[in-house]
Structure formats: C-alpha cells, structure tokens
C-alpha cells in the first residue's frame with residue numbers, strides 16, 4: 001500500500017474523531033469502510049483531489065427534534081427524534097427508522113453511513129440515511145404507539161417526501177408504526193403521497209415481499225457464498241439470533257431450502273431447539289401475541305431457554321446474526337470458528353465488532369458483512385417506490401425474482417471488487433466496501449463539489 005493513500009485515510013480518520021467526539025459506533029463504521037479503501041485510492045488519486053472521503057463522512061443534513069407525547073395514564077414524556085440524511089448522490093435519501101432506547105446520534109450516523117454503500121450495491125436510485133428515536137415501544141399500548149408515531153412525524157414531516165427522503169422500518173418499527181407515521185404525514189401535508197415511506201400495508205401502496213425481503217435476501221446472499229465452495233443449504237444447521245422481522249423471514253427461507261435453523265433470541269434470552277425451529281409457533285408468539293422467547297419453550301418440549309452465553313455457543317454450519325449491533329465479539333467469533341462454522345452472514349447492521357471481524361477474516365470461512373448480506377430489504381423498498389410511481393402492483397413471483405437477482409448481483413459485485421483490489425475472490429469486506437464506495441464516488445465526481 002502506498003503511504004500516500006494510507007496517510008490520506010489516516011488524516012480523514014483523525015479529523016473525524018475530533019469533529020465527532022464520543023461517537024464510538026459512528027467511528028467504527030467509518031473505520032470499517034476506510035480500512036478497505038487504500039487500494040481503491042491508489043488507483044483513483046482524483047478521489048483525494050476532490051475530497052471525496054472528507055465529504056462522504058460528513059452527513060448532508062442531521063435533523064434532531066423533540067418528540068413529546070402523553071401515555072395512557074396521562075403522564076407526559078419527551079423523547080429525542082433523529083434523521084440523518086447522509087448522502088443523496090445516487091437518489092433521494094433512503095433508510096429505516098429505529099425506535100429503541102439505545103438510539104443516539106452516533107447510532108443513527110453509523111447506520112446512515114453504512115446505508116450509503118448498501119444502497120449503492122443494490123444499483124437502485126437511492127441515497128443513504130437513517131433515523132429513529134430513543135423511545136422504548138416495549139409494553140406500550142397501540143394507542144400509545146400511535147400517539148408517539150404522530151408526534152414523531154409532526155417533528156419530521158417537513159424534511160421528508162418521495163423526492164427528498166423516504167423512511168422505512170428498522171428495529172421497533174414495523175407495519176403498525178409505518179401505518180401511523182404515514183397517516184400523520186398525510187394529515188399534515190394534505191395529500192396522499194404513497195412514495196414518501198416504504199413498508200406500507202398491501203391495501204394502500206405497500207409491496208408484496210417487503211416484509212420478508214431482508215431475511216429472504218440474506219439467505220439468498222449466503223446461498224451464493226456457499227455455492228462458491230460447492231455447498232448449499234440442504235441439511236446444514238444454522239444459528240440465528242433475534243426473533244424480529246429479519247430473523248423470522250430468514251428462518252422461513254432456511255426451512256424452505258432444507259436447512260435446520262436451531263436458535264433464536266431476544267433481549268430476555270435465547271432458545272436452542274434441537275428439532276429445528278417451529279416457525280408457526282415463533283410467528284404466533286412474536287407477531288400475534290407480541291410475547292417473549294420464553295413463551296416458546298413452554299409450548300415446545302424440544303427447546304431450552306438460556307440466559308447465559310449466546311446462540312454462538314451452539315456448533316453449527318452457518319451463523320446468521322439478525323438482532324442488533326455488537327452481538328458477536330472476539331470470543332463469540334473464536335467459539336464459532338473453533339466449532340467449524342463455514343459461513344457467517346449479517347442480517348443485522350454491524351452485529352460483529354472489530355475484533356470479531358478480525359477473527360473471521362483470519363479464519364478460512366465465508367464472512368458476509370451486513371451492507372451486502374442484508375441489502376434485500378432496502379432493495380425491495382426501492383421496488384415498492386417504483387410500483388408507487390407507476391401506480392402498479394407487481395406479483396409475488398415477479399418481486400421474488402427481482403430480489404433474488406439483485407442479491408446475486410450484489411454477490412457478483414463483491415467477488416469482482418475483492419478480486420480486483422485483493423487478488424482473491426472471497427474478501428467480502430473489501431469487496432462490498434470498495435464496490436459500494438466506487439459507485440458513489442464516481443457519481444460524486446460527476447455532480448461537482450456539493
């Protein structure tokens with residue numbers, strides 16, 4: 001590596017730390033991308049001349065607003081709302097909203113930064129951003145959730161729209177919340193603008209397969225990785241973490257491909273089911289009853305509940321982290337490697353910490369980072385936007401085929417960029433970062449210094 005490229009990267013990293021003090025998650029997400037870029041910058045000195053790195057690490061706009069609301073008992077609460085509009089070079093800002101007590105400026109900036117490159121890999125016309133609130137939806141009634149969503153959108157509506165910024169779901173934001181957010185936007189602006197949000201109900205502009213898309217896409221990407229080593233999912237045991245949208249539809253697709261998913265989790269613990277996950281029971285508990293994973297073991301004799309350790313202690317062929325950031329540390333990664341895992345692919349955003357990534361990269365396994373592996377959700381969001389602007393509703397088969405070919409294309413881009421910049425085909429970290437970055441950087445050059 002030339003010292004020039006490394007010096008440039010190091011100076012951008014230092015400046016970022018000074019200008020964004022204390023934002024650990026954001027620093028790590030940026031470092032994760034910058035660490036892949038030295039060979040790219042060596043081939044493209046013009047990126048430095050036009051300050052591409054300095055501009056790409058700085059959000060175009062960061063909106064931070066108050067979200068006051070009243071609970072069912074008449075008690076007043078004030079939460080914080082955020083939207084980071086990180087980069088609109090490839091299209092209007094696109095990315096989800098997260099409602100979780102851990103949400104902070106650093107969390108939305110890390111998620112928004114990752115989203116730029118993920119969205120670029122989908123080859124759809126979408127820029128990158130993210131948002132959310134430190135609101136905790138757990139235990140809140142439907143009416144409380146509705147009032148919170150209405151207040152959140154009242155703070156945000158001026159800054160979003162189908163040509164500007166199109167939110168969607170993430171942790172704590174599913175179909176119910178998208179409905180309340182859309183309803184309040186419609187009331188405030190006085191028009192029905194279907195394309196202003198994705199993940200909508202099927203009866204009012206939503207797309208088939210959007211609910212399933214991230215999980216289905218994750219399994220498709222992992223299938224492509226396994227194929228490079230002559231393997232498929234038939235008969236493979238798989239550990240999955242989480243039990244939300246991404247986890248559930250990953251499990252559904254794994255079962256369809258003949259794999260045996262044996263774990264899932266939530267913040268109260270994790271479950272090992274020796275006979276393989278009973279998907280209908282899990283969906284009933286999580287989606288209908290809005291219960292906890294402990295409820296599953298009460299009705300399923302083959303399953304055990306654990307509150308110590310992690311799903312990563314279970315020996316498996318494939319591991320799919322689908323819960324949240326930093327759920328695999330160096331020790332978890334070493335355990336997975338010791339137990340002979342063949343592939344790890346990230347349904348969640350940044351679930352593996354920096355040490356865990358080093359362990360995976362040093363081992364002879366397939367490691368698919370989230371910005372490539374979990375891009376299926378935002379890809380189908382872009383298909384939802386296309387259907388909205390054409391006033392069409394495509395069939396399930398059509399969308400499933402398009403999703404699969406987008407995931408195959410993302411896999412191909414990763415392999416080609418990995419070969420180009422590292423000389424080997426299976427460095428999916430460098431592959432995904434370099435391919436996503438070059439697509440955005442080239443468009444930034446075209447559009448001038450803005």
Ligand SMILES: NC(=O)C1=CN([C@@H]2O[C@H](COP(=O)(O)OP(=O)(O)OC[C@H]3O[C@@H](n4cnc5c(N)ncnc54)[C@H](O)[C@@H]3O)[C@@H](O)[C@H]2O)C=CC1
Nearest residue numbers: 170171172214242243244245246266267323324348349377
């Ligand atoms: N929904 C989507 O389309 C996409 C989601 N993602 C990512 O996938 C991950 C999961 O998101 P969703 O399934 O949409 O959210 P969700 O709200 O439907 O589910 C989140 C799941 O993670 C679990 N969880 C949260 N914190 C946890 C913790 N500390 N320990 C164990 N479990 C924990 C929750 O209990 C829940 O089961 C997030 O990292 C999200 O950013 C990535 C791409 C798209």
Ligand SMILES: O=C(O)CCC(=O)C(=O)O
Nearest residue numbers: 094095096168377378381
């Ligand atoms: O569908 C979308 O717009 C966003 C999905 C998302 O938030 C993500 O990919 O992490």
